[in-house]
Amino acid sequence: MSIQQISFQECISQFSKVFDRVLENHEVISICKESERTVVMLDAKEYSSLMETLYLLSNSTNANRLREGILQHQQGQVREIDVAAYLD
Structure with a gap:
C-alpha cells in the first residue's frame, strides 16, 4: 500500500478532490x-478492516x-460446506 503525501494547504484547497480520491480509488493520503x-x-x-485484522x-x-x-x-486442502445451517 503506497501512501500519497500532500500538504495541509493542498488538502484545504482541494478537499473535495482529496476526499473523492480516498473513497473512489482507495488511496491512503x-x-x-x-x-x-x-x-x-x-x-x-x-480502517475498520485494518482494525478487525489487528x-x-x-x-x-x-x-x-x-x-x-x-x-x-x-495447499488445496479445502472443501465446500452449506452455510445455511449456520445462519440465524
Missing part, C-alpha cells in the same frame, strides 16, 4: 501540516488458526 505533524486519511471501511491477530491462538487455515487453502 498523508496530510502534513508541519514537519512532525501529520495525519492519515483513509476510507472508513478500510484484533484477530492480537490473540496468538486465533492468529495461529488463521495462519493454519491460509496454509491449508494454499
